[in-house]
Amino acid sequence: MLKKCTFLMLLLFGSTFVEAQSFTEQPQKTSKDTLKKHLLLKSIGTGYFPTKYFNFDLRYLIKFNQYEGIRTGVGGVTNKDFSDKYRLNSYVVYGFKDHRFKYSLGGGMRLIKESNTWLNLSYTDDLQETGSTKYITDDRVFQFFEPRLLNIDLFHKHITTSLTLEHQISDHLLSKVDFAVSNIDPTYDYAYELDNQTYNSFHLSTTIVGFQWSPFSKFKAMPLGTQEVKSGFPKFSFQYTKSFHDVFKGDFNFTKLDFRTIFELGHKKSHMAQVILVSGMAIGDTPLTHLYHAYPNNIRKEQILQRFSVAGLNSFETMYFNEFFSDKFFTCQLKYFIKPFRVTERYRPQVVLITRYALGDMDNIDRHQNVTFDTLNYGYTESGFEINKLLYGFGLSFTYRYGAYYLPTFSDNIAFKFTFNVSF
Incomplete structure (x- = not known):
């Protein structure tokens, strides 16, 4: 500790x-x-430290989770001074708890300058959190400190070879298509039963098509590339995933549909309301590794102070890790940012009111062996508040769990944590 x-x-x-x-x-x-x-x-x-020909990726410097312990390494991507038509990207990291190196090697070739069309190839041997969803069209999301990582313990190893085509249809619409072959090996005791066969590890051959639409944002050509200079809302992300059976030795046939929209009204320096809607559906023979959780961020300890950690940006603070999984789900997060209190010119703490709701279900639960979890059929609700930027970016968070999944012991429904916010 x-x-x-x-x-x-x-x-x-x-x-x-x-x-x-x-x-x-x-x-x-x-x-x-x-x-x-x-x-x-x-x-x-944005997470890079630039040098003459190579931009170092700050994401790989140091992290921590329950499986790897301290994870540290180095990585990055070549920049325009190296070439404006080709790029190389790679990283290597080491986990001090699992005593294992992870790495990725890749490169890209620009096909069309006007539409910023790139063809990329990569080979990756790393970990991924079970039940997590990554939108391939997401803007680069970088945080020096990622709160949820500290307590995640459910990972699966993957060795993935992927070919990706990215195309800027317009300034407001980005598209990507990814073709990948992966070997998946859960780091925990898990088996998926299908047609009288048990899979402890498996092969996947997938195609992912993703779109990100920001119709009200403003973009500008910058020395670092085309960048969003003014965020407009709402923003929409859509992703279609298809896994093929018997294509490049793929074991399962399933389809996933994912959708997310973010809406903000107001201004961060004054009153502002934020709504985040996320939904997903997996149809077919889908192992737990590729299903959904609702981004929980609570550890299983008896006392409130033993669970004291850092609140995430958009996670369910009272929901325990590995408590729920779904093959179809919907979440709604509402935040209301009250105008910061102007104590001094620099010291301006802010109160944020929060309500989160999750609904989900799962078919064929009996296929998932050696794991125990619940579903979100009756709707999960939590509400609370944050007091941010009390001291050097630190703040406090209090969240209360109620409704259908209220726990018998009162204190188990409470999450008391601190927050940390850094802005550039």
Whole structure:
């Protein structure tokens, strides 16, 4: 526990330092120097540290989870000074608890400059959280500190070879198509039974088609590439996944449909309301690794203070890890940001009111062996509040679980955590 807390504080200190640097550094020289500093901070804010030909990816520096312990490594991608037609990307990391290296090797070739069309090939040997969904068209999401990672313990190993075509249909509409062959091996005791056959590990051959539509955002050509200069809402993401049986030795035949929309009304410096709607459906012979959870963020400890950790950005704080899984689900998250309290020019804590709701179901539960979980048939509800930026980005969070999945012991329904917010 002491090691975990020490690691956590180091991460938070480092993030706070970077935040302080971004606010205190003032232009001292020419406009050219100012532009360089701005681009450097902009690059770091998206998770890259640029050098002459190679941009180091800050995501791989250090992380922590229950399976790997401390995970550290190095990675990155070549930039335009290396080539504006070709790019190479790779990373290598090491987990000190599982004593295993993970890595990825890849590269891309630009086919059409005007539409920013790229063809990419990669080979990856790494871990992925069971039940998680990744939208392949997501903008690069980077956080120096990712709260949920600390307590995740359900991973599956995957060795994946993928071929990806990305195409900017317009500034507002991005599309990607991914063809992949994967070997999946759960790190936990799990078996999937189908047609009188038991699978402890399996092969998947998949095609993923994804779209991201931001009709009200504004974009501009920048030295770092086309970037969103003003966010407009709502934003929509749609993804179609098809797994093929007997294609490149694929074991299962299933289809997944995923949808997400984000809507914001108001302004972050004043009153603002945010709504996030997410839904997904898996049809066919789908193992637990590729089903859904609702992004829980609570650990199983008897006392409230033993569960004290860091609240996530869009996770269910009172929902315990591995408590629920679904093959069809829907979540709705409502946040209302009250206008920050102006104590001083720099010290402005903010109260956020939160309500979250999840609904789900699962067919053929008996196919999933050696694991125990519940479904969300009756609807899961939690509400609470956050007081953010009380001190150097730190704040507090209180969430209460109620409704159909209320637990018999009162304290088990409460999540008391701290928050951490860094902005560039």
